[in-house]
Amino acid sequence: MTVLDNRALNRAMLGRQLLLDRADLPVEDAVAHLCGLQAQEPQEPFVGLWSRLTAFDPKTLSDLLTRRRVVRTHLMRRTVHLVTADDVLAWRARHEAMLRQRVLGVYRDELKGVNLDELASEARELMADGKPRTAAEIVRELAPGRPGPGPRALGEMVVAALVPMAQAPPRGLWRAKGGVRNVALSSWLGRPVDPPAPDGSDPVGQALVRRYLAAHGPAATADLRAWSGLAGLPGAVAAVRDELVAFRDERGRELLDLPGAPRPDPDTPAPVRFLPAFDNAILGYQDRSRIIDDAHRGLSVAGERVVLVDGRAAATWNITDGTVTVDPLRTFSRTDRAAVADQGRELASFLSGGESDRVRVAASPR
Incomplete structure (x- = not known):
């Protein structure tokens, strides 16, 4: 069985989460795609x-x-x-x-x-x-x-x-x-909530498995459970399993995926991205090592806003009085610092309605 390392999983996640390239999608379609x-x-x-x-x-x-x-x-x-x-x-x-x-x-x-x-x-x-x-x-x-x-x-x-x-x-x-x-x-x-299937089948659970994998895969069943909060999905996974392909991660866990879903080359460049608090890219998994280092796992539950550099959580950010402040979690190269500052200026302009493009990147890791 093919083993996908963390970098391969990272690039797959970034692609599914529309974080490798900004997508030209209607907003409603993007919300649906992201589940x-x-x-x-x-x-x-x-x-x-x-x-x-x-x-x-x-x-x-x-x-x-x-x-x-x-x-x-x-x-x-x-x-x-x-x-x-x-x-x-x-x-x-x-x-x-x-x-x-x-x-x-x-x-x-x-x-x-x-x-x-x-x-x-x-x-x-x-x-x-x-x-x-x-x-x-x-x-x-x-x-x-x-x-x-x-x-x-x-x-x-x-x-x-x-x-x-x-x-x-x-x-x-x-x-x-x-x-x-x-x-x-x-x-x-103006419409009622759809009732459960009268025959005891679980078409909704099966659809959730497919939709989750389209937005987050490849992923383990533990990741699906962590994202949804639903414990009762093994039956849904079993029902669609013949539709899926399987891999393993470096820890030996089985990962499931849709056969035609994109799995970009691990060497695909990943641009700087500023993520909001509690973003899907982090909370969509039980094992968050594909995007965040073990030393910083606490950020994922603390509601910190993070900055991705080369696809991984490399800084936290906040905004005060129109200034985006970035606190690195590691030392940035000159190129990375410039890219973070450029994206921070764009974010400051977006959040302030064009009234500010101020950004401050701290000199050393927090």
Whole structure:
């Protein structure tokens, strides 16, 4: 079986994630291809798409949100993701059990004795009017007569698990500030969530396997599980296995992939890219060694924004008062420092609407 080293896996990941060459794709198509973008920080998806698309206009993404073509919702790993309307309707039921279990994992003691099916029914009835509500407003309506769970536990269970919700704009719009107001997904999109297959088969799980590999492969089943948060995908993998090709990584893990998917030459040049917090390219894997050194693994869960140099996390970045500040994780060559500075200036201009192109690259590693 062919062994793919980390550099080969890195280039495959960069290609699938649209980070080798910026893609000339419509924004909605890019969101679909990427299987969504993690979005609990509302402005981060704009950076993620700017780094991936040619001539990305942030107003286009805002327009897709207001036209309800893409939505912000709890989905993979119980985190807020920006996904297409079609995908959330197709995928939401497949994630429901995981969403419940993840909320219970945090609030099990508080929710002990609560009839979750009854709570879900009352919450769906409350939200059926299509009115956006904050979690606090939802809790005030549902808490009377239900002693026990605290407001945070009750709100999390309803909003993140029991009722498919979208976060209504202005939350998530370009340069807009707005708290989270939840609206029933079916009301917001005018269509119900797709039900599970009546025959017990798992076409949604099988589609998720294919879609994940198209955006992240080659990958191990542990990577798929880490990305989705779903434990019950072995059956879906088994069902599509004959369609797939297999490799091994340097650790001996089996990696699966779509047969016709691009696997660029490991020597393909990789340009500097600035990634947002919690980017797919990092959180899409259980084994993140294809993009981040073991010494810096903590960055992947700390919400740090990273800079890729030669395809690997080589710095962190932030922006303050229009200035992009880069803190290297290793010593840069003169060529790398210049490339980071050039891309940082472009990012500063994008984030400031052309008012600033200031960048500061620290002289030594952090």
